[in-house]
Amino acid sequence: xxxxxxxxxxxxxxxxxxxxxxxxxxxxxxxxxxxxxxxxxxxxxxxxxxxxxxxxxxxxxxxxxxxxxxxxxxxxxxxxxxxxxxxxxxxxxxxxxxxxxxxxxxxxxxxxxxxxxxxxxxxxxxxxxxxxxxxxxxxxxxxxxxxxxxxxxxxxxxxxxxxxxxxxxxxxxxxxxxxxxxxxxxxxxxxxxxxxxxxxxxxxxxxxxxxxxxxxxxxxxxxxxxxxxxxxxxxxxxxxxxxxxxxxxxxxxxxxxxxxxxxxxxxxxxxxxxxxxxxxxxxxxxxxxxxxxxxxxxxxxxxxxxxxxxxxxxxxxxxxxxxxxx
Amino acid sequence: xxxxxxxxxxxxxxxxxxxxxxxxxxxxxxxxxxxxxxxxxxxxxxxxxxxxxxxxxxxxxxxxxxxxxxxxxxxxxxxxxxxxxxxxxxxxxxxxxxxxxxxxxxxxxxxxxxxxxxxxxxxxxxxxxxxxxxxxxxxxxxxxxxxxxxxxxxxxxxxxxxxxxxxxxxxxxxxxxxxxxxxxxxxxxxxxxxxxxxxxxxxxxxxxxxxxxxxxxxxxxxxxxxxxxxxxxxxxxxxxxxxxxxxxxxxxxxxxxxxxxxxxxxxxxxxxxxxxxxxxxxxxxxxxxxxxxxxxxxxxxxxxxxxxxxxxxxxxxxxxxxxxxxxxxxxxxxxxxxxxxxxxxxxxxxxxxxxxxxxxxxxxxxxxxxxxxxxxxxxxxxxxxxxxxxxxxxxxxxxxxxxxxxxxxxxxxxxxxxxxxxxxxxxxxxxxxxxxxxxxxxxxxxxxxxxxxxxxxxxxxxxxxxxxxxxxxxxxxxxxxxxxxxxxxxxxxxxxxxxxxxxxxxx
Numbered sequence: 073x074x075x076x077x078x079x080x081x082x083x084x085x086x087x088x089x090x091x092x093x094x095x096x097x098x099x100x101x102x103x104x105x106x107x108x109x110x111x112x113x114x115x116x117x118x119x120x121x122x123x124x125x126x127x128x129x130x131x132x133x134x135x136x137x138x139x140x141x142x143x144x145x146x147x148x149x150x151x152x153x154x155x156x157x158x159x160x161x162x163x164x165x166x167x168x169x170x171x172x173x174x175x176x177x178x179x180x181x182x183x184x185x186x187x188x189x190x191x192x193x194x195x196x197x198x199x200x201x202x203x204x205x206x207x208x209x210x211x212x213x214x215x216x217x218x219x220x221x222x223x224x225x226x227x228x229x230x231x232x233x234x235x236x237x238x239x240x241x242x243x244x245x246x247x248x249x250x251x252x253x254x255x256x257x258x259x260x261x262x263x264x265x266x267x268x269x270x271x272x273x274x275x276x277x278x279x280x281x282x283x284x285x286x287x288x289x290x291x292x293x294x295x296x297x298x299x300x301x302x303x304x305x306x307x308x309x310x311x312x313x314x315x316x317x318x319x320x321x322x323x324x325x326x327x328x329x330x331x332x333x334x335x336x337x338x339x340x341x342x343x344x345x346x347x348x349x350x351x352x353x354x355x356x357x358x359x360x361x362x363x364x365x366x367x368x369x370x371x372x373x374x375x376x377x378x379x380x381x382x383x384x385x386x387x388x389x390x391x392x393x394x395x396x397x398x
Numbered sequence: 399x400x401x402x403x404x405x406x407x408x409x410x411x412x413x414x415x416x417x418x419x420x421x422x423x424x425x426x427x428x429x430x431x432x433x434x435x436x437x438x439x440x441x442x443x444x445x446x447x448x449x450x451x452x453x454x455x456x457x458x459x460x461x462x463x464x465x466x467x468x469x470x471x472x473x474x475x476x477x478x479x480x481x482x483x484x485x486x487x488x489x490x491x492x493x494x495x496x497x498x499x500x501x502x503x504x505x506x507x508x509x510x511x512x513x514x515x516x517x518x519x520x521x522x523x524x525x526x527x528x529x530x531x532x533x534x535x536x537x538x539x540x541x542x543x544x545x546x547x548x549x550x551x552x553x554x555x556x557x558x559x560x561x562x563x564x565x566x567x568x569x570x571x572x573x574x575x576x577x578x579x580x581x582x583x584x585x586x587x588x589x590x591x592x593x594x595x596x597x598x599x600x601x602x603x604x605x606x607x608x609x610x611x612x613x614x615x616x617x618x619x620x621x622x623x624x625x626x627x628x629x630x631x632x633x634x635x636x637x638x639x640x641x642x643x644x645x646x647x648x649x650x651x652x653x654x655x656x657x658x659x660x661x662x663x664x665x666x667x668x669x670x671x672x673x674x675x676x677x678x679x680x681x682x683x684x685x686x687x688x689x690x691x692x693x694x695x696x697x698x699x700x701x702x703x704x705x706x707x708x709x710x711x712x713x714x715x716x717x718x719x720x721x722x723x724x725x726x727x728x729x730x731x732x733x734x735x736x737x738x739x740x741x742x743x744x745x746x747x748x749x750x751x752x753x754x755x756x757x758x759x760x761x762x763x764x765x766x767x768x769x770x771x772x773x774x775x776x777x778x779x780x781x782x783x784x785x786x787x788x789x790x791x792x793x794x795x796x797x798x799x800x801x802x803x804x805x806x807x808x809x810x811x812x813x814x815x816x817x818x819x820x821x822x823x824x825x826x827x828x829x830x831x832x833x834x835x836x837x838x839x840x841x842x843x844x845x846x847x848x849x850x851x852x853x854x855x856x857x858x859x860x861x862x863x864x865x866x867x868x869x870x871x872x873x874x875x876x877x878x879x880x881x882x883x884x885x886x887x888x889x890x891x892x893x894x895x896x897x898x899x900x901x902x903x904x905x
Contacts, residue, residue: 110565176796176849212847212886214765214794215586216426221796236577237586241560279845279857280868299843299888303833337851 121249123315124264131155131320131352134391135360138348140398143326147192149398150322150350156200160320163201165267168208169193169233170318172274172289173222175335176213182327182342183335184218185274187227189324189348193270194231205233206262209292210240238262240295252311253304258295263316271318271354275325275345275361277333281305283367284334285358286321287313287374306373310383313354313374321357323349325364355384356391363388402672406478410485417482421543424763424803425585434759435805437536442466443519443622444537444755447530448806450523451752456806466629473633474626477616478669483535484616487608488653494609497650505655508611508618509627509667514711516624518719525720531755533621541782542601544762545771549589555579556588590790591761593773597782612653617667627666637663637674640682648674648683738775739786739879739899741800741809742793742820746904747776753808756782760800760809766791768881769800784809786822788881788897793822795849795880823879824901825855825872832894834860834869844883844895845870852876855883855895874901 088096131154138150151157161167171190177183190207197205207228211218215237219225228235243258263269273289280302281288287309291298293316301308325347329336336342347364351357355378362369369375369386379386420437423430438444439458442465449456469476477484500508515533522529531537559576562568580586591597607614616623642661649657651674656667675683741760744750761769761784768791769784776783784800786793795818801811812820825844833841838860845855845868854876857868872895879897887893 176794213849214426214797216581217765217794217797220427237580239560241564242573279853280840280842297888297890299841299886302841302843302846302888303839305840332851332853334846335849335851335853337849341851 133394138396143188145398157196161200168266173209176217182329184222187223191227263293276329306377309374434803438805451528469629473630483539499650512624528752544758647677759803788884792882792885793880823899
């Protein structure tokens, strides 16, 4: 037995004829146009609006405001008043619940959405027969720390939702029917390709936009250099909201960070408001949420742009409201 | 039946795998089976030299002394059976020539340099400079695994999945598998390390040395090997040849050149690879425990055969290593770190350079990939020490991983409460390119991300020109220099807010 013949000698040092070598080279070269074809196929741009379909779902009320001690019960009660989750989640559908998991903060610091609110929405979705519930966010701090410390990862996994770390390459470039500064912006594929999109922001202070609300929360489904979105932020967020067209907006104002947002950290800056706002119209939800912390809605860039564009309604007085106590 | 060789190979593969596993598990949330410092705590060269040069007892030194005691019993088993670099070298050697033998004179010259290196390292340590990191095999291997191997492999796997998912549209089970792998095995970030090509070249060079002479690194250069060689000279486990017929087979088998022309052997060089047992005609060779008193070698040792170095060489060495150190002492007075931001609460620069063994644990574990190897920014002696590069990754506000993985305490372990207050440097806003200051448009991404509860970046409102523009400025009392502002600043190519290592808390 020839023992000294190692792998190296038998395979790597095997002599290749000139013809064989040329063949190998040609085979390698032939792969190049094939790969080029593939990438062209996948990157082929669609010039038309490729956001989520506008379904125009309406609840029993325009606006439901729930108050109470238990965030979970508040969500159940409020959705019930809206006419039940079945209005929004169909059988065997894929539901995306987009909370704010942006920061490495615990729930008491109110930097992220209350995990109980997320848990309640997952339970309701499954009750309505959802096939899959996805929970994710493109975080600002390290994703693993945010997911873990916000409590959302555990709460959502316990309820059976799919919690994952989105890839910033798994995106679709946004296209609009109108001229938009968001044209071509990479948006997570999972956020677009779903049957129901539930936006679950937390109400908190923000240095630039004064308040972080539902439209600001949608920044968490964007890839790219997100910092540049801060230029002309009002217009960009309204366009993004139009692109995603959330079916349901649930604003968590249980614990509210009033200063030093959006990160916070000091418990002195957090106030208990024990409120929850549910609406199908994101503009209406955002406008109402301003009143919880006594901020003038017109001072919020995206609300003022939405009003100019007549995107949604800012008419709190004229809205069909319902109050729930849990 | 070469049973002992088979067992040795299994042991080598096992420890190589364990080595890679420990380094792989050196990542958030640090839930490996073994603590990340293990690899270096069992390394007597690192532990002893660091302790001597820093005049402290580095915690965990007892473990490394156990290794020395084991060597006193078994000999240099570490090199042949455990050392992951030795295993890689043996694997590389499969490409080269297998059998050849050299005479005593060559072998003696080959094994000498490692003792010189060990003495230089020891003298430097006594004079207060730690040089052990420079050629320690565990460190070279760990750096390669942490900064080259694992990032490259994860990058390739990630790209493979990305290709399958994005370009072949395999969104179903393939993506589910990928999403399951990411938080568990692959890690959610693909890591990048600047200048890691040089680390790779050093490692490849060390491995390829074996093609010139088998195990040339271990025989000739490795200071840890030298330390074990000294210790194993008294070892009880010895090679015995019952009736030697001077056939010379063992001599050409020996990868360490430990067998002399007269077929006796140099005990300090033997790594117990067991190669010599099986070719021996009549199976005359064996390894036995022989008490010291009876350990007269079968053939009398000539006086000049004792390995090691001559007196003349020793004096030359002592002088040269002292001269070598001259430049270090001169520079200590005006130690400059340049623009290098050290990890949180890193020791003062002189102590830091002595303590840091350049193992790469902190860089491997850094949750944002912000810790990067320094090249020459802090002088020659600072090579491969960690620095924070905020452009690549910032220091996560509530993360204490680097301090908890540092095997020698160059970065002290901190509690989260303490870590939040540690200043790494100070941020500065370059008003000539900052969007609100220079262009009068809204931005303040830096203020948004600032993790300090009271915000170390404050805003001043400017209403000139009709619209209200918020302009950021730094509160120097609150800024901890974590670098998240620089990391997230949207201005390119140079960031408008940058962190400089002024004001840093170093102990």
